[in-house]
Amino acid sequence: MGVLRLKKHLFIGGQWVEAKEYRPLYSPYNNELLAEIAHADGQDVDAAIEAAEKARPVMAKMPAHQRAAILEKLVELLKENEEECTKLLALEAAKPWTTAKAEVARTIMTYKFAAEEARRIHGETLPLDAAPGGEGRISFTIRQPIGVIAAIMPFNFPLNLVAHKVGPAIASGNTIVLKPASQTPLTSLFLAELLQQAGLPEGALNVVTGSGAVVGDRLVADDRVKAITFTGSPAVGIGLRNKAGLKRVTLELGSNSALIVDKGVDIDSIIARTVTGAFSFAGQVCISLQRAYVHEDLYEEFVEKFVAQTKTLKLGSPLDPETDVSAVINPKDAERAISWIEEARESGAVVAVGGGRDGNIVEPTVLLHVHPKQKVSCQEVFAPIVLINKISSVDEAIGYVNDSRYGLQAGIYTNDIYTAMRAAEELEVGGVMINDIPTFRVDHMPYGGVKESGIGREGIKYAIEEMTEMKLISIKK
Numbered sequence: 375m376g377v378l379r380l381k382k383h384l385f386i387g388g389q390w391v392e393a394k395e396y397r398p399l400y401s402p403y404n405n406e407l408l409a410e411i412a413h414a415d416g417q418d419v420d421a422a423i424e425a426a427e428k429a430r431p432v433m434a435k436m437p438a439h440q441r442a443a444i445l446e447k448l449v450e451l452l453k454e455n456e457e458e459c460t461k462l463l464a465l466e467a468a469k470p471w472t473t474a475k476a477e478v479a480r481t482i483m484t485y486k487f488a489a490e491e492a493r494r495i496h497g498e499t500l501p502l503d504a505a506p507g508g509e510g511r512i513s514f515t516i517r518q519p520i521g522v523i524a525a526i527m528p529f530n531f532p533l534n535l536v537a538h539k540v541g542p543a544i545a546s547g548n549t550i551v552l553k554p555a556s557q558t559p560l561t562s563l564f565l566a567e568l569l570q571q572a573g574l575p576e577g578a579l580n581v582v583t584g585s586g587a588v589v590g591d592r593l594v595a596d597d598r599v600k601a602i603t604f605t606g607s608p609a610v611g612i613g614l615r616n617k618a619g620l621k622r623v624t625l626e627l628g629s630n631s632a633l634i635v636d637k638g639v640d641i642d643s644i645i646a647r648t649v650t651g652a653f654s655f656a657g658q659v660c661i662s663l664q665r666a667y668v669h670e671d672l673y674e675e676f677v678e679k680f681v682a683q684t685k686t687l688k689l690g691s692p693l694d695p696e697t698d699v700s701a702v703i704n705p706k707d708a709e710r711a712i713s714w715i716e717e718a719r720e721s722g723a724v725v726a727v728g729g730g731r732d733g734n735i736v737e738p739t740v741l742l743h744v745h746p747k748q749k750v751s752c753q754e755v756f757a758p759i760v761l762i763n764k765i766s767s768v769d770e771a772i773g774y775v776n777d778s779r780y781g782l783q784a785g786i787y788t789n790d791i792y793t794a795m796r797a798a799e800e801l802e803v804g805g806v807m808i809n810d811i812p813t814f815r816v817d818h819m820p821y822g823g824v825k826e827s828g829i830g831r832e833g834i835k836y837a838i839e840e841m842t843e844m845k846l847i848s849i850k851k
């Protein structure tokens with residue numbers, strides 16, 4: 375199986391289907407042509423929904439051990455093809471080799487969790503006689519698959535975030551129409567090959583590549599699609615929800631994640647990790663560390679050591695295992711990042727390191743004294759830019775963190791348990807990481823945001839709740 379077969383077709387009903395139109399896919403790093411990708415039209419999307427609908431009863435009736443076995447087989451195939459998956463991620467997303475390898479390892483864990491969860495989807499018994507009139511009954515709930523699920527994906531974790539939708543959907547007996555981001559279709563198409571080898575029935579997974587607006591509009595308008603699970607930008611996600619009517623909608627959206635560093639913290643022990651949190655995959659991570667609020671007692675030391683560590687990062691080709699930071703996803707995003715840095719600088723921010731670009735690589739940039747109304751603070755930068763501001767108390771920092779449209783995850787380093795617990799309760803986010811960066815995630819924890827960071831939770835068990843209907847059964851004795 376070659377990594378790249380130049381022309382990439384649609385995957386519908388277990389077949390590779392030719393589209394009427396193909397669009398070139400270029401490397402974000404050096405603009406090299408990677409493949410020609412099918413550009414689906416409305417009819418193709420209809421065919422994919424039709425195939426998923428046809429496979430629905432097959433998946434719904436499949437016993438749990440068989441669904442688990444398919445996912446276990448996929449885990450084995452991913453392990454065998456680890457190198458190929460890493461290469462595809464490095465090519466299509468310009469993800470540095472080591473970071474891409476880590477994503478493949480996480481993807482394997484995610485499907486392992488999905489295989490395990492497939493075996494333990496169950497309901498509960500209910501004491502109906504707790505209410506007058508409920509006597510003489512045995513009652514319990516079951517969870518049934520919701521049906522056809524449309525999964526719309528972002529570019530930044532093309533393998534593992536797909537796993538967060540495909541894994542729980544298969545585990546819970548659903549069928550899927552998958553729309554990868556236009557820049558990163560290769561890993562999804564490769565996944566389709568692997569799942570076919572793993573024995574997934576035809577039509578249970580369909581991959582439709584093409585324009586987000588065309589494919590998305592068709593998916594959201596079709597009554598056969600029972601749920602939309604979307605990961606991407608708030609603007610697109612909110613637009614989808616507004617059109618979704620009574621469909622179940624899960625939205626995993628953006629953020630401007632923040633970290634608080636309290637007085638008394640040992641700076642040396644947290645510097646490497648905080649720098650990784652800010653610049654991993656060039657900051658194109660939904661929980662990337664974008665805002666650091668550091669206690670005034672430690673501020674100078676933190677900035678000095680953070681900047682020194684940032685200067686050690688190696689910029690370069692995603693295929694080089696030594697590279698820490700490579701290109702951002704497209705030239706427009708590189709331009710946008712630089713213009714936001716300039717805007718902050720003009721309003722009085724200090725550029726402590728970085729601020730420039732080389733082609734599509736934006737230098738890891740540290741900004742100081744940034745006003746909260748600057749875009750680099752109040753919007754999602756999604757580029758290798760972090761601001762470090764001085765605070766005089768944790769309470770002041772909590773105010774800054776919460777002064778945001780977003781609320782995905784936040785982190786606080788502190789030695790004081792009372793401060794930690796106060797922050798945990800008061801921070802308006804989906805997850806608080808005490809003594810860690812906001813960027814921490816393992817794949818079975820409940821994950822999702824509040825405010826414009828989204829609705830619903832992923833992390834296999836929690837995604838399965840979103841992808842199943844609870845049914846009550848009451849037996850009168």
Ligand code: NAP
Nearest residue numbers: 527528529554555556586587590606607610626627628660
């Ligand atoms: P994006 O531009 O919103 O694209 C996401 C997906 O939506 C792509 O497949 C895109 O297709 C599609 N799309 C575009 N317009 C659409 C429309 N009108 N209707 C339906 N679908 C449409 O996001 P991105 O730039 O790929 O990803 C970055 C964003 O994802 C960031 O905001 C990041 O924070 C967020 N994110 C969140 C999480 C989380 O778990 N909370 C995780 C990762 C990323 P095309 O590619 O064809 O345009």
